[in-house]
Amino acid sequence: MEYGELGAEGGGGPAGELTPDGLRLYEYAAAVPSFTPTEAGDALGLARPELARALEHLEALRLLRRDADEACRYAVVSPEFAAGQLLWPMERRIRQQSEDVERIRTTFAALGPCYQNGRQGRQRAEVEVLTDLEDVRRLIDGLADNCRTEALHVQPGGARDPEALLKARASMGRLLERGVSSRSIYQHPARYSQHTVEFAEWMMERGAQVRTLADGPDRMLIYDRKVAVVSVQGNSAHALVVYEPNLVAFMVSSFETAWRAAAPFPVGFDREWAKQISDDLRQSIVRLLAEGLDDKSIARRLGMSMRTVQRHVAEIMRTLDAKSRFQTGYLVGLDEVGISDR
CATH class of the missing domain: 3.30.870.10 (Endonuclease Chain A)
Known part of the structure; x- marks a missing residue:
């Protein structure tokens, strides 16, 4: 039976604890060279079920061992030796796990520069x-x-x-x-x-x-x-x-x-959409005039030729009765804020 499997059926309590029956049996075993279950039961006045549980628990804790020549006889084992036998596999696993933890920590720590270099490269490539x-x-x-x-x-x-x-x-x-x-x-x-x-x-x-x-x-x-x-x-x-x-x-x-x-x-071709598009372009030119853009900038912005823009600007100036582009922009600005009397 493994240490981690001990429970109530292995002595009535946690693996590291002994029941009163177990303590009495261990003290009895320490006082005699060896014993059989019958001898221990008669000496301690334990019924067979209680005796069997106590024997199983002590044996699982390595505090009792069977005689090599007579399997029905038991002999006591010192607490120090029993603890060494019981704890050595656990300590070995703990050491192994500690070594694994350090190995993983070292491996992942070494990846830090790689991660940072990769992140920087990714940011440059974004x-x-x-x-x-x-x-x-x-x-x-x-x-x-x-x-x-x-x-x-x-x-x-x-x-x-x-x-x-x-x-x-x-x-x-x-x-x-x-x-x-x-x-x-x-x-x-x-x-x-x-x-x-x-x-x-x-x-x-x-x-x-x-x-x-x-x-x-x-x-x-x-x-x-x-x-x-x-x-x-x-x-x-x-x-x-x-x-x-x-x-x-x-x-x-x-x-x-x-x-x-x-x-x-x-x-x-549709005459209605053609008129709508012409109106949209005219409104965009008016807005860009109010922003102070020149004909070349307006043409580039709207994907039009300079000549077409100039023609639209001339028509807008005539509509506003403006004498210059500066006055046109000024009057357009008044229209946009709603204070023109035109």
């Missing part, structure tokens, strides 16, 4: 800058090919380059064939570009959704809400690749806000 246009294109193609659930695109700037649209059909086609949800936002002037209209219609025929708005977020592509590619201010050939979850979530939120404000891309 936002990556690509400065080569071909690298950017290869990255976008790879992200599109690995996209499995959703692709979100913001493509400002009006009409898109026909060659770029032609190259985009391959990766976009594979993405849509896999059933990936795709939503794209263009700016209103894209509706007047034949190549962009054909590309938008081609995407919509394959299940994509396309909308336009006058003014919105900068260029960004988001794949599976896990990684985003955004343009670098002042250099369209450079890109930032964002993996940090909180930044990507913020970009998704910006996209959703712009998407709700955008208008569906029309299939075919």
